[in-house]
Each structure stands twice: as C-alpha cells, then as structure tokens.
Amino acid sequence: MEDSSQLNLPPTMSRPSLSVIEPTTPSRDHMDKLINANYHPSPSRTILSDRFIPSRTGSNFSLFGISSPPNSNSDGREDSSSAYRALLRTALFGPDAGGVVSPVTPGRNLVSSSPNRNIFRYKTETRQPIPSLFPFGPDDSVPGLSYSPVKTPRKVPRSPYKVLDAPALQDDFYLNLVDWSSHNVLAVGLGNCVYLWNACSSKVTKLCDLGIDDSVCSVGWAQRGTHLAVGTKNGKVQIWDASRCRRVRTMEGHRLRVGSLAWSSSVLSSGSRDKNILQRDIRAEDDYVSRLTGHKSEVCGLKWSYDNRELASGGNDNRLFVWNNHSMQPVLKYCEHTAAVKAIAWSPHLHGLLASGGGTADRCIRFWNTTTNSHLSCMDTGSQVCNLAWSKNVNELVSTHGYSQNQIIVWRYPSMSKLATLTGHSYRVLYLAISPDGQTIVTGAGDETLRFWNVFPSPKSQNTDSQIGSSSLGRTYIR
Structure with missing residues (x-):
C-alpha cells in the first residue's frame, strides 16, 4: 500500500450542521x-x-x-x-x-x-x-x-509480397508438399519432382525427379543441416543432401504412400496411408527402428515437440495421438475432432501446449495440455482447417483453411482474437511453411501458386516490418 x-489531498470539507428537532431548548x-x-x-x-x-x-x-x-x-x-x-x-x-x-x-x-x-x-x-x-x-x-497507454493492434499486410507459380502442385488434403529449411531454402514437391527455391538469391534448383511411376507426397527438412526427406507414392522415403543435390539413401517399410514426415534430431518419423508410423534413425543401417500402431486410417499429420520428447500424430480416423520416445502405443488419445486431423502445431512458448485442427466436417481448432492431459479450449473457424503454425517470436498462430472460404487467419493466443484474415488463393490453402526468422509464411494451394506473407513481427521489435517482405510484389516460376 x-x-x-x-497524495495531494483536497481541502478540509465544511462541517455539516445537524438538524435536531427539539420541543424546548435547554440552557x-x-x-x-x-x-x-x-x-x-x-x-x-x-x-x-x-x-x-x-x-x-x-x-x-x-x-x-x-x-x-x-x-x-x-x-x-x-x-x-x-x-x-x-x-x-x-x-x-x-x-x-x-x-x-x-x-x-x-x-x-x-x-x-x-x-x-x-x-x-x-x-x-x-x-x-x-x-x-x-x-x-x-x-x-x-x-x-x-500507466501505459493501450497499444494499437499490429497491422498485418493483407496482400502477399511475392507470388510463385507452382505448376502441378497437387490439390490433395492429405499431402505435405512444402517446407522451409533453417538455411532459408524452400522445398516444394511438384508432381514427381522436388524443387528448391533459395529465399536469399531467388535461385530455383531441381533436386530430383522420381520418374513417371512415382510422385512426391511429402517433403521435410532436417532441423539442422541440408538434408531433405522425401516421401513417395510408392511408400519409400528418400534422404537427399540438398547442398550437393545427391541422394544419400532410400528407406522402405511402408506399403502405401508416405504423406507426412517429422524430424527429431537424427530420428525421422514417417506417416503413411497404411495407418502406421515408422521411426527411423538415419544413422542406423536398418530402415526403421520401431513401428507405431494405433490409427485406423491414413496418418496425415506429424509434429515433434520442441524438446523432442513428444510426437503428435493426426489421422483420417479423426484421432489425435501423442507418443513419447519409448512408446509403441499412444500415451494420449484425443477423439473430440469429427473430421481428419492434419493441422498440428506445438507451442514454442509453453511446454505441453498443443493445437490441432479438424477437416471439413469439424472446422475447429482445439488446444490441449499434454502435461495434464486436458482439453483447454475450442474455436470454430467456419472452414476446413488445413494447417497450423505457431510464431516463435510472439504468442500468435496462423491457420490456413479450405472449404469454403480458402482463407488464412492470424490469431492472438489465448484470446483467439483475429489479427488478420488474408485471402487470395482460389483453392484450398493446403500447404504452409514458416521462414527461419519466424516472420514470413508461405502458403500453397491447388490454384498452383505459392504466396508469401508477412504476418509476424521480428524477435527484437514487434512493430517493424521484416526485411524479407520489403521488396515489391514479384511473380516467379518454379520449373
């Protein structure tokens, strides 16, 4: 206290007079x-x-x-x-x-x-x-x-600062065809080929061609280094050294297409249409070290937590599972979604905070505390949730959507108030990746375009524009 x-006190108030009713006035x-x-x-x-x-x-x-x-x-x-x-x-x-x-x-x-x-x-x-x-x-x-004045809401540019044409970018909800590396290189799966786009030089490189009998179903950069994992329609996983444009190895184990990939140091997790998740240590000679079973349909979403202790998986069976490093069965099962769970994101700000999004029949973003095994909240977005990504600079996240509005929404957590709604894609926004500095996102859709947006502030200042988006609107072809 x-x-x-x-304090500056007011002057003494005048004394109130009391009105007393008396029959007589005593001396x-x-x-x-x-x-x-x-x-x-x-x-x-x-x-x-x-x-x-x-x-x-x-x-x-x-x-x-x-x-x-x-x-x-x-x-x-x-x-x-x-x-x-x-x-x-x-x-x-x-x-x-x-x-x-x-x-x-x-x-x-x-x-x-x-x-x-x-x-x-x-x-x-x-x-x-x-x-x-x-x-x-x-x-x-x-x-x-x-007393500090209330800060004005941060303005998010409503238009992309760059658009890349991406011919043959598939309109398939269950695939993951875009990823951005820690070295600022974007990998994109187009048909049976993988292309690399260097965000610093805008140089485009063709990494691989799988041939007419196969196609790319997923791409995933290692957390550090220049190794890229490529999941194929034939159920194989290829490891490429992007700096040398050389394939390191090919791993088998799945019977059907590999639509999701997730790295945890030297361990690579792959999810397939065969309902299984394979844990692969690329240092070992074996193709995989363990098989995780539990999903009843295609595994379309995989994400490791930031401490590499928990793996979240989503499937076309409307289930969200959480696994640890040693489990062969899911340690946590969440069944609240009513459609396929592809969109998964771990919070970089709070340990155990997990976000997941449901498909067309669900349209909800749900938040979970995996430490206490509790469901925290639910937000109905009104559209199919295709992807989720958490900002590492501020406590905000972005979601991309399909039917029926094909929009991109920037949310403030935990209030889940909308900071911006971005439109421009004419098809479902099925693909999402975030730049290594955490300021820019790239979105891909069946309209065969990749669009770059400045949505998050820089780590040092939340009010300055990122340098990545300072250039004028450009349109480039990936061929």
Whole structure:
C-alpha cells in the first residue's frame, strides 16, 4: 500500500450542521449538569425517558474522525469527556457553540488534521474512469505505479509480397508438399519432382525427379543441416543432401504412400496411408527402428515437440495421438475432432501446449495440455482447417483453411482474437511453411501458386516490418 501522505489531498470539507428537532431548548447550565453531575433522581419520582446517556470516561472518539483537542493526554489520545461535551453542544446549540469536527457521514471524504495519517479517497472523474483495484484514479500520482497507454493492434499486410507459380502442385488434403529449411531454402514437391527455391538469391534448383511411376507426397527438412526427406507414392522415403543435390539413401517399410514426415534430431518419423508410423534413425543401417500402431486410417499429420520428447500424430480416423520416445502405443488419445486431423502445431512458448485442427466436417481448432492431459479450449473457424503454425517470436498462430472460404487467419493466443484474415488463393490453402526468422509464411494451394506473407513481427521489435517482405510484389516460376 502506497503512503497516502504523498497524495495531494483536497481541502478540509465544511462541517455539516445537524438538524435536531427539539420541543424546548435547554440552557447551557442544564446541559453541564446532565453531562458532568452525578444525577440521581429520587425513588418516588417517575422518569419517563427514551434516552440514556452513559458515562463516556475513558472512551476514545478518534474512530469517528474527532480531532485531538488541546487538552489531549500525553499519549496522544484525546479527553473523551471534553470531546463528547463539545459534540453534544454543537448538536443542540448549533455550530457556533464550540469548534468541533463533525463525525463522518456516508459519501463524504474522511479528513484529518494530522498530516501523518494514511488517508484514502476516491477521485471523482468527469471522464470514464479506468477500472482498477486501487482507489486512485489514473491522474493521481502514486509512487511505484505507472500507466501505459493501450497499444494499437499490429497491422498485418493483407496482400502477399511475392507470388510463385507452382505448376502441378497437387490439390490433395492429405499431402505435405512444402517446407522451409533453417538455411532459408524452400522445398516444394511438384508432381514427381522436388524443387528448391533459395529465399536469399531467388535461385530455383531441381533436386530430383522420381520418374513417371512415382510422385512426391511429402517433403521435410532436417532441423539442422541440408538434408531433405522425401516421401513417395510408392511408400519409400528418400534422404537427399540438398547442398550437393545427391541422394544419400532410400528407406522402405511402408506399403502405401508416405504423406507426412517429422524430424527429431537424427530420428525421422514417417506417416503413411497404411495407418502406421515408422521411426527411423538415419544413422542406423536398418530402415526403421520401431513401428507405431494405433490409427485406423491414413496418418496425415506429424509434429515433434520442441524438446523432442513428444510426437503428435493426426489421422483420417479423426484421432489425435501423442507418443513419447519409448512408446509403441499412444500415451494420449484425443477423439473430440469429427473430421481428419492434419493441422498440428506445438507451442514454442509453453511446454505441453498443443493445437490441432479438424477437416471439413469439424472446422475447429482445439488446444490441449499434454502435461495434464486436458482439453483447454475450442474455436470454430467456419472452414476446413488445413494447417497450423505457431510464431516463435510472439504468442500468435496462423491457420490456413479450405472449404469454403480458402482463407488464412492470424490469431492472438489465448484470446483467439483475429489479427488478420488474408485471402487470395482460389483453392484450398493446403500447404504452409514458416521462414527461419519466424516472420514470413508461405502458403500453397491447388490454384498452383505459392504466396508469401508477412504476418509476424521480428524477435527484437514487434512493430517493424521484416526485411524479407520489403521488396515489391514479384511473380516467379518454379520449373
């Protein structure tokens, strides 16, 4: 509690006069007799009275706001009998009878002649007061308290700063064909080929061609380095060294297409239409070290947590599972979604916070606490949720959508208020990746375009525009 002696107190209020209805006005001598004398009526005399005035000797009236008279005791307490006499004289004969301070009445300020007492007051504001737990208005000077103005909402550009044509980009909800590496290189699967686009130089490189009998179903960069995993329609997983444009190895194990990939250090997880998840250690000779079973339909979403301890998987069976490093069965099962779960994102700000999105029949983004195994909240977005990505710079996330609005939404968490709704794609926004600096996203759709948007602030300043999007609108072809 701040010391009220530092406040600018209002001047002492005028003493209120008490209006007393009296049949007669007693003399002052008679009043002194009533207060000071030991008056004993005779037993034979009947006294009819509804008033009893007890002896106030030793009472302390400082609780009622009465100032200490000059004849106060040495310990600072006032002479109670003198105070009572003065108060009673004022009530009966008016304020001119003697100088006293009237008792506090409701709705009036409490004022003291002592400058060292802690006094609280409510300041009357002509404008709408700011709600507060403290009885001080925003204009009161209170040491240690500062009032900062409400920040204006951050403006998110509504148009992409760059558009890339991506011929043969498939319109398939269950595939994951776009990923952005830590070295600022974008990988895109187009038909049976994988192309690399360098965000620094805008150089396009053709990494591989799988041939007419196969096609690309997923791409995923390793967390560090230049290795890229490519999942194919034939159920294989290829590892490529992008810096040398050289295939390192090909791993088998799945019987059907591999639509989802997720890296955890040197461990690569692959999800397939055969309902299985294979854990692969690329340092080992075997194609995989373990098989995770539990989904009843195609595995279309895979994401490792930031601490690499938990793997979240989503499937076309409307299930969201969480696995740990040693489990062969899911340790957590969430069945609240009513459509396929492809969109999965772990929060980089809070351990165990997981977001998931459902397909056309669901349209909801749900939040989970995997530490406590609890469902936190649900937001109906109105459209099929295709992807989710959390900003590493601020506590915000972006979602991309399909039927029926094909929009991109930037959300503030945990209020889930919309910061921006971005439109431009004419097909479902099925693909999403985020730049290594965390400021830019790239979205891909069946309209065969990739669009780059500045949606998140930089790590150092939330109000400055990213340098990546400073260039004018351009249109480039990936061929």
